[in-house]
Amino acid sequence: MSTVIELNHVTKSYDRFELKDISLPIKEGYITGLIGPNGAGKTSMIKMIMGLISQDQGDIRVFGQNNHHEQAAIRGRIGYVSDESFYYENVTVKQMKNIIAPFYPGWDNDTYLRFQEQFKLSPGKRIKDLSKGMKIKFSLAVALSHGADLLIMDEPTSGLDPIFRREMLELLSEHIQDEKKSILFSTHNTTDLDRIADYIVFINEGRIIFNEMKESLSERYLLVKGGKELLDRDVRQWFVGLRENGLGFEGLISNRAEGERYFRDTAICETPTLEEIMYYTVKGDEAHA
Amino acid sequence: MHNSIALIRKDFILTRKFALLLIPYFVLMLYSNAQAYTVFSLLPALLLLINACTIDMQHNNQKFLATLPVPRQQLIQAKYMTIIPLSLFSLICTLIMYWIAVTLGKLDDPLRWRELGLITAVIPLLASFYLPLYYWLGQKGMQFVNVVFMMVIMLSFTTFGSLNKEFPALAQWVQNGKIENMLLLVIGVLAYLIIIYASYLISSRIYMHKDI
């Protein structure tokens, strides 16, 4: 299976934060979700892929090309959506579209007009008068109108109401009907990804915790809920993260088979959601630190 | 090339509104000091350039530019190239003003085209000092750069008054078109071009790997 994005031993240091030796393949033809708490390094990673910031070490390849030498060609094939609007505030939606269109050889104005209609974007409205959700919709309309092979979205759903969130997820499935097209999607709202994501990359404090098929996560992790008497020092070691209160405990185990064997008869065993995996992993990291 | 044109076009779309403010400027100048029409062309071009640069730097607009399918080198190139149409725009505005002034009877001497040409040629030179500072200081330092630069423009207004004393050869050419020292002219033109090119290289160096 070919990869659309490849990071090799990428390192980037800031004053108080560091992305450490990140190596990561993102598969072509699928939706990959990038999850992690705020400040985990999701945006920095995406900015490096887009060539907005340069890595200190390592190399990044997109569509098999080095992202520094071929930056223009690569970005021509990417549709980029960010949670913060980066358009000119004082121009109208239509003027902004007219500024953008000439840069993309594959620009399809009919497609754009279709999305403009579907998203109820008024062409005469100024960008600064659009709500956050509307700005993201505009950005999405632009990204989908130039035949991009790769959509890179940084927290795209953060300003959206649940109804449009669903609509957007449907657009994303529509986009990858062509198996040459891929999506990288960062979010801290994991319910967006619970359904449609094929791969999940989880980062925390600048490190990759895992990069796996979402399908296999449910076979690997187990959420256990039970009474505190079940916990002793050895048993505690099995948990990635554990939350205890007066009435019992709830915790995440990363070896599902073993966990089930031990707790099957004495506790409640469930398949964790992505949010639960994220929560307990971050919690566990903090406890060990 | 196609991208550069699209970028320059973008600057014109963005500064369109601002350009309208220049009409009162010209009217004011026409009534207060029509004789000095040659120096008027300096301000509009530079103001438009500063305006376009400021808009590019505000909000997250740098991010917009840097995510376009255009190499960063080309972003800088286009900014430097924008100076040419802006200078021409300024020149045309000044010529129109001159014509109006003559029609109204406020001016009756022939067009001082050498002086006008020389002052227009100063626009790219001043821009060459502005742009590297702009790329270097970015959003945070931009207010400061703009203020300092406006002062430089004002200063260059007065410098033309003392042109006679500082550069007698140049002043003579402006007066009667006579070139006495060819070597000096060649050196002058070369220095002019080198300054602009050096400015471009410095801007590129600053901006090529900047984190946005």
Place this chain on the structure above:
Amino acid sequence: MNIVISSTSGEPIYAQIVGQVRQMILQGELLSGTPLPSIRLLAKELQISVITTKRAYEELEREGLINSIVGKGSFVSGADQEYIREQRLRMVEGKLKEIIDESRQLGMEYAELAEMLKLLYEEEQE
């Protein structure tokens, strides 16, 4: 054809798809040669991951219920009901063998195992 997915039932989504398609084939609702929606289309319609539907189709293929032809898509296989039943019987046999192995390791007698099977079978029927 109808496929209904529940994300709260606890049963993996791919298994729900396999179960429902299998049911439709065995009941003759889907006839041999009927084209199935493509992997990507099914994922879009159900708003689930492509890998999940892919896995479901692979499973159905392994059971001999569908055939996938590269570039053309997936079709209900030409196998008749008899063949399909046989396939599934063979699957049951395989699983029983695993159970026999496991019980031998525990030192269980045949009678003990048969008794256990009988009890469980009756329990399920209730």
